[in-house]
Amino acid sequence: MLFLPFLIIVVIAVAIYANRNKDRRRCRWRQNRHESDGALIRYNCITCGQEAFRSTGAPRECLAQLGRAKL
Numbered sequence: 001m002l003f004l005p006f007l008i009i010v011v012i013a014v015a016i017y018a019n020r021n022k023d024r025r026r027c028r029w030r031q032n033r034h035e036s037d038g039a040l041i042r043y044n045c046i047t048c049g050q051e052a053f054r055s056t057g058a059p060r061e062c063l064a065q066l067g068r069a070k071l
């Protein structure tokens, strides 16, 4: 029965990891090329509804606290 304690540890580790991951990445950015402005690509956050314009890639942070400010 060495299997059971190991399984419990794995479950706890996964739960902690999932929680931390959820905290860090609250936003899910989706690219919106149709409404992009030149070189800037528009990104829409699925979770908080925020939008952002980036040329380098999707934003990593959540912009929910910034209000509706763009650029």
Ligand SMILES: [Zn+2]
Pocket: 026, 027, 028, 045, 046, 047, 048, 049, 050, 062, 063, 064
């Ligand atoms: Zn967001």
